[in-house]
Amino acid sequence: MKAYPYRRLAGPVSLRVTAVELKVPGESREPLDTKAFSVVEQVVALGGTGFDDWESARLKLSATIPSKATAPDSGWSDVSVVAVLTEKATNARTVVPLESTTESGREWTGFLDVWRADHRDRASLSVHVVARADGVPGRVIATAQNEWIVDLSAEAPRRQRELDVVIAGFREGPQWRRPFREVPWIVDTSGDVAAVHVNTDFEGLTDLLSGSGSGVEGLVRDLLLAQMCTDVWTAVFHAAVGDLEVEEDGTPLFPHDWRGEVLREMLPDVMPGRPLEEALGEVHRRRTEAAGWIDLQPRIHFAATRRAEMPKALSTTIRGLDRLQQRADA
Structure with a gap:
């Protein structure tokens, strides 16, 4: 367990992929069937889309955080939520901010583009809650417990790979x-x-x-x-x-x-x-x-x-x- 020199946000932080679109050369974005991603497995599979020449995939994201993160007496300020896509094989890292959609500050949504040229295999997608804590900006006060996987080659959204x-x-x-x-x-x-x-x-x-x-x-x-x-x-x-x-x-x-x-x-x-x-x-x-x-x-x-x-x-x-x-x- 890691120790932090500042107070962290208690409570669950969740991330969901709610839609996926592909950008194909010369075409508009093509929405993918829900079979391309699994909420249960928390995997997006881009290998069985039927488009061999796709350039990028746009993921529509939705995150839920505890409402006390933005409460007036929380002790944090400048609270934001960001989605982070990383891949170890290529050292690729993409960070995009999400926007708050409710007065309570619980629900956040946004889009993240996965560029095919930047990735090779499997990338991990997570969400972080960032805030000013103890006067220091940009501190991560919470992270989603489970990461999503964006698999560029899999035809089905399975977390466990077959041999x-x-x-x-x-x-x-x-x-x-x-x-x-x-x-x-x-x-x-x-x-x-x-x-x-x-x-x-x-x-x-x-x-x-x-x-x-x-x-x-x-x-x-x-x-x-x-x-x-x-x-x-x-x-x-x-x-x-x-x-x-x-x-x-x-x-x-x-x-x-x-x-x-x-x-x-x-x-x-x-x-x-x-x-x-x-x-x-x-x-x-x-x-x-x-x-x-x-x-x-x-x-x-x-x-x-x-x-x-x-x-x-x-x-x-x-x-x-x-x-x-x-x-x-x-």
Whole structure:
């Protein structure tokens, strides 16, 4: 938890995207269907709009803040509300002011333009309440608890990204895959989305994974998929903690892309009973210092196997093989 040298605004601050329009070359702005953004997921998806040459997207925003922010006896003055769009991959940052629409000062609205040339993947959208506090202007006295995500490539507004699966032979194709031609799969965490590459040159693997048979084949397939998922969760966790941004005081920050999603998902099992920020700090400390990182590996493996449901898959396989053996002996 951060400490501030001035009084902060208590109460919820919320942000909503209520409409999205696209600017297409030579055309007027095209309003998008509500399927392009989700209030539940808090995601705007610009990859499935049907316009490949759009230049910018205009988001209509609505924010709600506690009315005491603008009360005469609040102790704050010059209160304003701003929306901030940031993307780590490009270091892009856009700040726009919102306008108050009610006498109580609770409701604020405005527009924010997302320029396609300024962004590459996923940007985070938040809202801040800014005021003069203790005589100092421009202090942030409150921030929305949840950020929206503006995804330039997604076709559907989903917060949790799906894993990218690449089916290809390793003997040919990109040079970087060829040294791994003897393994069934590898996990690549270098891209905007983590990907598992399945080796079609590994004899029988493709037929097994794509099969729909039951019996021993089905049991082996499900166990193999669980093992693959375990490898994926382990790899993406190590990638996520391997290159964290830190503040001046050494506090690590959650990444804004899939790496942040992975950490929020796995940290409760890696560091049980601790708040997410504290757990991230402890994992970062152990990784960067001499002691503790090796001791943490069993917890990371445990978290990965739980996400992959490996215990369930293994138990099902053991029971299934036992039933098949009993039938064979009967």
